[in-house]
Amino acid sequence: MTNHELRITNHKFPIGSAQWKYLIIEGAKTFDVCPDQEKTGQFAIHGLELLKWNRKMNLTAITDPLEVAVKHFLDSIAPAPVIPPSSSLLDIGSGGGFPGIPLKILIPSLSVTLIDTSRKKVSFQKHIIRTLKLGNIKARHIRAEDLAREKPFAKAFDVIICRALSSLDAFVAMARPLLAEHGMMIALKGKVSEAEIESWENLKTGKDGFSLVLKKYKLPYLGAERAIICLKRP
Numbered sequence: 001m002t003n004h005e006l007r008i009t010n011h012k013f014p015i016g017s018a019q020w021k022y023l024i025i026e027g028a029k030t031f032d033v034c035p036d037q038e039k040t041g042q043f044a045i046h047g048l049e050l051l052k053w054n055r056k057m058n059l060t061a062i063t064d065p066l067e068v069a070v071k072h073f074l075d076s077i078a079p080a081p082v083i084p085p086s087s088s089l090l091d092i093g094s095g096g097g098f099p100g101i102p103l104k105i106l107i108p109s110l111s112v113t114l115i116d117t118s119r120k121k122v123s124f125q126k127h128i129i130r131t132l133k134l135g136n137i138k139a140r141h142i143r144a145e146d147l148a149r150e151k152p153f154a155k156a157f158d159v160i161i162c163r164a165l166s167s168l169d170a171f172v173a174m175a176r177p178l179l180a181e182h183g184m185m186i187a188l189k190g191k192v193s194e195a196e197i198e199s200w201e202n203l204k205t206g207k208d209g210f211s212l213v214l215k216k217y218k219l220p221y222l223g224a225e226r227a228i229i230c231l232k233r234p
């Protein structure tokens with residue numbers, strides 16, 4: 001099914017309803033990802049807690065159930081096909097747990113570390129980890145630059161991911177000291193301009209030998225432009 005075939009006439013489905021879960025299951029097919037009923041049920045608990053905590057602290061501007069499904073959960077799991085299932089994955093600036101928690105739910109064999117500079121956001125991440133009884137995932141209140149100074153974490157992660165964190169250059173600078181020799185960096189972005197793509201040319205052919213793969217796509221139902229930028233050694 002293509003994006004164009006996904007049409008919804010009434011999207012006032014509460015988070016966690018059968019229709020809300022169906023939207024995610026059908027939408028995920030557009031990027032070859034298959035969350036089941038149980039996993040979409042866990043997404044719903046994450047989404048509902050996000051909105052509950054959001055009344056007291058600023059976690060997200062996205063509160064409409066359809067947008068929560070698409071812009072948080074579908075957007076977070078879109079890169080799943082390029083992530084090796086037994087990887088150690090670091091999510092820098094995970095905020096409300098995106099994309100790290102939905103990826104952990106989708107691929108339980110991942111070993112996941114979430115970090116953020118906001119103590120409150122890390123408290124929320126820990127609350128979701130406890131509520132969903134997720135194993136092999138931790139959340140830490142620490143800057144990426146400080147984590148890199150802790151010896152056990154130097155070159156420790158197979159995959160380092162971020163969404164809405166920084167420029168690509170700044171993300172690469174943060175991630176490089178933490179990335180395993182044959183690891184992969186993934187940046188999830190909104191619309192990218194030609195100028196940005198040109199500015200990445202040096203990363204593509206850079207001295208570090210990383211190759212850059214850019215995948216542009218549109219979010220199901222909403223049509224918003226997104227990009228997955230993958231940097232790894234050939």
Ligand SMILES: C[S@@+](CC[C@H](N)C(=O)[O-])C[C@H]1O[C@@H](n2cnc3c(N)ncnc32)[C@H](O)[C@@H]1O
Nearest residue numbers: 093094095098115116117118143144163164165
């Ligand atoms: C715009 S939010 C994005 C949150 C989440 N990734 C999402 O897409 O919904 C960026 C987050 O990065 C965190 N952050 C910024 N710089 C950071 C750093 N150097 N190390 C760790 N977290 C950082 C901020 O506290 C903030 O929660």
